[in-house]
Every structure is written in structure tokens, then in C-alpha cells.
Amino acid sequence: MNNSPEQAWLLAKQRFSDVNVDAEAALKFLDTLPISMHCWQGDDVTGFENPEGSLTGGIQATGNYPGKARNAAELRADLEQAFKLIPGPKRLNLHAIYLEAEGKVERNEIEPKHFSGWVEWARRHQLGLDFNPTCFSHPLSADGFTLSHADKGIRQFWIEHCQASRRISAYFGRELGTASVMNIWVPDGMKDLTIDRLAPRQRLLESLDAVIAEKIDVKYHIDAVESKLFGIGAESFTVGSSEFFLGYATSRGTALCLDAGHFHPTEVISDKITSAMLFVPRLLLHVSRPVRWDSDHVVLLDDETQAIANEIVRNKFFDRVHIGLDFFDASINRIAAWVIGTRNMKKALLRALLEPTEQLRQLEQQGDYTARLALLEEQKSLPWQAVWDRYCQWHDTPVGGDWLSAVRRYETSVLPRRGGNNA
Numbered sequence: 122m123n124n125s126p127e128q129a130w131l132l133a134k135q136r137f138s139d140v141n142v143d144a145e146a147a148l149k150f151l152d153t154l155p156i157s158m159h160c161w162q163g164d165d166v167t168g169f170e171n172p173e174g175s176l177t178g179g180i181q182a183t184g185n186y187p188g189k190a191r192n193a194a195e196l197r198a199d200l201e202q203a204f205k206l207i208p209g210p211k212r213l214n215l216h217a218i219y220l221e222a223e224g225k226v227e228r229n230e231i232e233p234k235h236f237s238g239w240v241e242w243a244r245r246h247q248l249g250l251d252f253n254p255t256c257f258s259h260p261l262s263a264d265g266f267t268l269s270h271a272d273k274g275i276r277q278f279w280i281e282h283c284q285a286s287r288r289i290s291a292y293f294g295r296e297l298g299t300a301s302v303m304n305i306w307v308p309d310g311m312k313d314l315t316i317d318r319l320a321p322r323q324r325l326l327e328s329l330d331a332v333i334a335e336k337i338d339v340k341y342h343i344d345a346v347e348s349k350l351f352g353i354g355a356e357s358f359t360v361g362s363s364e365f366f367l368g369y370a371t372s373r374g375t376a377l378c379l380d381a382g383h384f385h386p387t388e389v390i391s392d393k394i395t396s397a398m399l400f401v402p403r404l405l406l407h408v409s410r411p412v413r414w415d416s417d418h419v420v421l422l423d424d425e426t427q428a429i430a431n432e433i434v435r436n437k438f439f440d441r442v443h444i445g446l447d448f449f450d451a452s453i454n455r456i457a458a459w460v461i462g463t464r465n466m467k468k469a470l471l472r473a474l475l476e477p478t479e480q481l482r483q484l485e486q487q488g489d490y491t492a493r494l495a496l497l498e499e500q501k502s503l504p505w506q507a508v509w510d511r512y513c514q515w516h517d518t519p520v521g522g523d524w525l526s527a528v529r530r531y532e533t534s535v536l537p538r539r540g541g542n543n544a
């Protein structure tokens with residue numbers, strides 16, 4: 122029985138070779154594609170700045186699963202547990218509210234030293250770090266506006282927060298030898314019919330220009346901007362809409378962040394990748410799963426996740442598309458959520474790497490759409506699972522659903538020690 126994954130792998134390798142796909146090369150390539158895991162799945166976007174405060178900005182983590190991380194030590198321990206169950210390279214995506222400081226630090230005064238603990242930990246775990254200013258869950262964002270606020274002082278506060286965040290991001294890049302992608306998302310918008318949609322957008326534009334004015338080498342830091350359709354309490358008007366940020370990223374040469382939950386329900390980000398890549402230098406993806414709204418459900422191995430991976434691989438966008446995850450489900454074990462979502466993204470990439478793309482492309486060029494569809498469908502049932510199992514074994518991570526027992530053991534041995542509502 123112990124040999125069966127090995128036998129399955131050898132048979133699978135042969136089946137893929139029959140359609141001119143080198144499964145071994147696909148595995149090696151998969152190992153060059155890190156997924157940026159978002160720290161905020163571990164604690165429902167709470168952070169350490171004000172753990173008693175509420176999550177605002179029109180986003181929500183629903184559920185009350187016990188055992189959420191309450192501090193950096195717990196969050197890191199949970200991440201380490203998740204990492205052991207996810208094969209291949211990973212990065213960690215931090216938000217500014219995950220700072221470590223003795224007392225209260227205003228957001229416009231955060232400094233690299235408040236993140237040195239993360240950098241040391243990342244170095245030990247051979248991780249790259251990515252970053253986000255946190256423009257929500259704060260008294261100065263309470264009325265729904267930050268970088269586009271009509272009040273100059275409030276706007277300035279958020280500009281300074283984003284500028285300080287860029288310095289932290291560059292510090293990550295310099296210390297860890299891999300550029301940190303820093304994504305700016307602001308919740309700015311209005312609940313109801315909005316008369317002046319221009320002035321807030323003009324202010325957002327000016328604020329962003331002030332934020333990115335200081336030149337930083339892309340070797341260390343990459344600016345990204347994220348659009349949105351609507352938020353809870355901002356249903357009628359979003360300042361940073363898709364058109365706004367596509368225009369911004371295109372004209373300023375920043376990366377554009379496409380979040381799978383930030384568009385109309387029948388729109389998919391997979392189809393936006395090739396268009397956007399003709400105009401922006403880079404994309405950041407927030408792979409997520411919107412269920413009826415921007416619900417941030419755990420990523421599945423579904424058609425859209427697969428289509429996203431296919432677009433990256435078919436077009437060889439490896440160096441210009443940064444793959445991040447963005448979901449926060451508090452209704453299930455949070456470590457399992459990370460493992461499921463990240464493994465699914467990696468499975469989708471592997472399946473894309475195992476696709477006989479050149480053959481499909483030729484059929485398309487010849488106008489043989491019948492054969493194109495036939496091959497596309499047939500290749501879905503090639504034994505990619507055996508190749509994935511091989512990848513998991515190679516990285517000493519559990520094969521199949523075996524990872525769940527490790528999560529269960531952690532759940533019964535570690536999580537109950539977390540007191541209060543968390544117990």
C-alpha cells in the first residue's frame with residue numbers, strides 16, 4: 122500500500138507524457154510560484170492594535186469558531202501549523218494592524234521596528250512578506266472616508282499612514298531579499314445616492330499621488346491598488362471603483378489588484394487578466410470566493426480558480442502576476458481555511474501547468490474548435506491528482522485529506538488553551 126502513490130505517480134507521468142506534457146517539469150515549475158497567504162484569515166481581521174475594536178470598512182468575517190489567534194505568538198503558531206500542511210513556496214501578507222508595539226502607536230507613526238518580529242520570523246521560515254496599510258477599523262475612517270475624505274487633516278492622516286506603510290514594505294523587501302507587494306485598499310464610499318462623485322475621486326487621486334511620490338526601488342517594494350464595487354454601508358458609491366483604479370494603475374505604472382469578489386456577480390477576474398496586463402506593469406490577485414456578494418468564502422478548486430491559474434500559466438505571466446489570497450471565514454477552523462484555500466490555489470496552478478497548452482493553441486489557430494473542446498474536456502480527467510500527491514510527498518506534507526487529522530490534533534491540544542470567548 123505504501124508504494125501506491127509512487128506507482129500512481131509513475132503511471133500519471135506516463136499518461137501526461139502521452140499528451141506531450143512533462144509532469145516532472147510541471148512540479149519543478151510549481152515550486153517557483155509562491156502564494157501570498159493573508160495573515161487576516163487567522164483572526165478575522167482583528168489585528169493587535171485594538172483587538173476589542175470592531176471590524177469596519179464594509180467588510181465582515183462571519184462566524185464564531187473557537188480558538189482564534191489573539192496575539193502575534195498565537196498567529197505565528199497557527200501559520201506554522203498551516204505551512205506544514207501546504208506544499209511548496211509561500212509568502213505572508215501582513216496588514217498594518219498586525220504591528221507589535223509596547224504601547225499605542227498612531228497609524229501615521231508606524232515604523233519598521235514595529236514589524237521586526239515578523240521579519241525575523243519570516244527569515245527563519247524563508248518567507249517573503251507583503252504588506253497593506255489598514256485604512257479601516259479606526260475612528261478616522263468611521264464616517265466612511267479615508268484618502269478621499271473632504272477634511273484635509275483626516276486625508277493627511279491617511280496619506281501619512283500609507284507613506285509610513287510603504288517604508289515598512291520597503292524594509293521587508295530589503296531585509297528579506299524579495300520585493301514586498303503593498304496593496305492599498307480604501308473603503309471610501311457612500312450608503313446612499315451621491316450627488317458629487319467627482320470631488321471624492323479627485324481627492325483620492327491627489328492623495329494617492331502624494332502617497333507614492335517618494336520613489337522606491339521595485340527590487341524592494343511594489344505599489345498595488347485595489348478597486349471595489351461596493352461595501353456594507355457603502356452600497357451606492359465606491360470612490361475607488363474599477364475604472365478609477367484601472368486608470369490610476371495604468372497612468373501611474375503601479376500594480377493593479379484584482380479581487381475576485383469586487384465585481385458584478387457575473388464578472389470574473391480571470392477574463393480581466395490579459396486585458397489589464399496590456400496596460401499595467403503588474404497585477405496582484407486577491408483570489409477569493411464571493412457567494413452572492415463579496416463574502417470572502419474560502420477559495421475552492423472551482424472553475425474560476427482554475428481559469429485564473431490557466432490565464433497566468435497560458436500567458437506565462439509568472440513574474441508579473443503576484444498571487445495573493447483574500448478570504449476570512451470565522452465559521453470553520455481558521456487553520457483549515459488557510460490550508461484548503463491555499464492548497465486549492467496550488468492545485469489549480471498545477472493543473473494549469475499540466476495542460477497541453479501548445480496543442481490546444483495549435484488547434485485553435487487551425488480553427489479546429491471541435492478538437493479544442495474535446496481535448497480540453499478529456500484532459501480534465503488525466504491523473505493530475507497523482508502528480509499533486511507526488512508534490513505533497515516531495516515537500517513532506519500530507520497527501521490527500523490526511524492534513525485534516527493534523528489540524529484536529531492542533532485544535533484539541535492548542536486551541537482550547539486560548540481563553541475567554543475563544544475557548
Ligand SMILES: C[C@H](O)[C@H](O)[C@@H](O)C(=O)CO
Nearest residue numbers: 161166180253306380447
Ligand atoms: C483585509 C483586506 O485588505 C481586504 O479584504 C481588502 O483587500 C478587500 O478585499 C476589501 O473588500
Ligand SMILES: [Mn+2]
Nearest residue numbers: 347380407447
Ligand atoms: Mn481584497
